[in-house]
Amino acid sequence: MSDQPTAAAKPAAVIDDVRSIIAKSLNISVDRLTPETHLDELGAESLDVIEIVFALEEKFDITIPLKADEATRLATSDKSGGQEVPFSTVGDVAEIVEKLVAAKTPKAAQ
C-alpha cells in the first residue's frame, strides 16, 4: 500500500510536512524519513504516535480517527468503511492526511 508509485505521486508539500512533523516529534533528522520508513523502526511508541497525530491535525485542520489502543498497533480505521487502514509508514501517514484534506476541501469552498 505504500509502494513506490503511490508515494511518488503525493504532492510534495504534504509528505514534506508529514516528514518534518514526525522528525520533530521523535527528535530525529528528517533525512532518515522516506515514505517507506516504518514508525516503529524509529522507536515511536503509542504516546509518540498520539503526539504526531495531534500535530498533523493542528497543521492541516483535520480529524484523524485513531485510538491510543490502535496506535500501538500502528493502524487506524477508515471512518467511512470502518475497516482498518495502515498507519505504519511515513507514506501511510501522508496518504491518510491527503485523503482527509481532500475530503474537507468542498466544505471549505462553500
Add this chain to the structure above:
Amino acid sequence: MNRVVVTGIGVVSPVGNTREEFWSSLVEARSGIGPITRIPTERLNIRIAAEVRDFDPVQHFDSKRLGVMDRFSQFAVVAARAAIKDAQLDITDEIALGAATIIGNGAGGMNTIDDAFLRIYGQNIARTHPLTIPRLMANAASSLISMDLGLKGPTFTIASACASGTHAIGQAFQMVRTGQAQVALAGGSEACITVGTMKGWESLRVLSADTCRPFSRNRSGLVLGEGAAIFVLEPRERAVSRGAAIYGEIKGFGMSADAGDITAIDPDGAARAISAALADAKVNPDEMNYVNAHGTATALNDKGETIALRKAFGDSADQLAVSSTKAVLGHSLGAAGALEFAATALALRHQIIPPTANFQEPDPDCDLDYVPNTARNAPLEVAMSSSFAFGGLNAVLVLGRA
C-alpha cells in the same frame, strides 16, 4: 497493631446515591453510562459519560457553604455524612481529636477551574468567582469533610490519579492499624466531567464513543465517570465492643511504582503491588476468592492486568473470580478505587460477586474468569480491589469477610 474494619459506607455514584441503590445496580449490571447532560456537548466528539444523577446540592448545603464547594467536594461531604450515619458512630470530643480524614482525588476542582477559565479566556470577563481558589484546591474535599463533621486529626488529600482513592484508604488503614488515628474517614471523590477535561481525554484517544466493555474483545475504550465513596475505618476491638455492623476487615495494602511509562500499565509493577498486598495481609494466592479489577476497557489495561494477575497468583489465577465494575460506574479516576472498594466490601457482606457488565466477546489475551454479565452467589472469604494509575502508580487493598 489494631485489626482494622470497615463499619460505614457512603456513596454518591452514577447508579445511585445510596448504598442500596448502588449495590443493586452493580448486581443487576445496570450501567450508569449515558449521554452527557450537565455540560454543553456541541464541541465534544465523545458525548457519553457516567454522570451522577439526581444530586441537588441545595438539598444538602446552605448557600454560604455551597459558595466554597466544587462538585467534587459536594460529593465527598455527602458521602462522608452517609458513612458516619451508616456506622452509627458517635463522634465524641475525644474521637474527634483522633479522627483522620484521608481523601483521594485526581484532578481537584475541575468544574471550578473550567468555569473560571471560560470567563477569563472565553467570555473576556474581568474577574472570577471570589472563592475560586478555595473551591478548586485539591484538599478542598478533605478539609470540608473535616469541617462538616468536626474531625480534628490528621487530614490531607492523596493524589495518584486513578489510584488516589485506593491509596487514601490504604493510608488511613495504616494509620488506624498503628494507632496514629482512632478512626478514619477515607475514600475518594472526583467530578471532572467538564468541557475542558473531556477535550483533554479526547486528545489522549482512549475514550469510547459507545460504552465501556472491560475484558471484552470488542472493547472500545474507557468512559469517564464521577462520584465519591467514603468509609469509616476503625479498630475491630472498638467496633465489636460498640456492636457496630462490620462490612469487612482490611487485611493488607500494597503499593508500587512502575518507573516506566506515564500511561501504559506495566504488568510487573502491577503484580508487585498485588504481591505486596497479599504479603501484608498474610493471604496466600490460593486463598483469594474475588478480585475487583481496575478493568478500564482499554486494550493495554485489560491485557496488562490479566498478565499481572497471572504473575501474582500463578496457578491460582484460574480459580479467581475477576470482575470490573467500570462498565456500570464508568472510570471516576480519583474516586474509582473507592467506589470499587465499596463494591468489594458489599460483595463480601452479601456473598455475591458483581459481574463485568457489557461483556460480549471473549478475548484470547484475557483468559480469566471475568464473571460476565450475571452476578454470582459464591462463598467469599477474601477479596481484593486494585488500582493501576497513570504515572505508573499502583495500589491494592485486601479485604476479608467480617
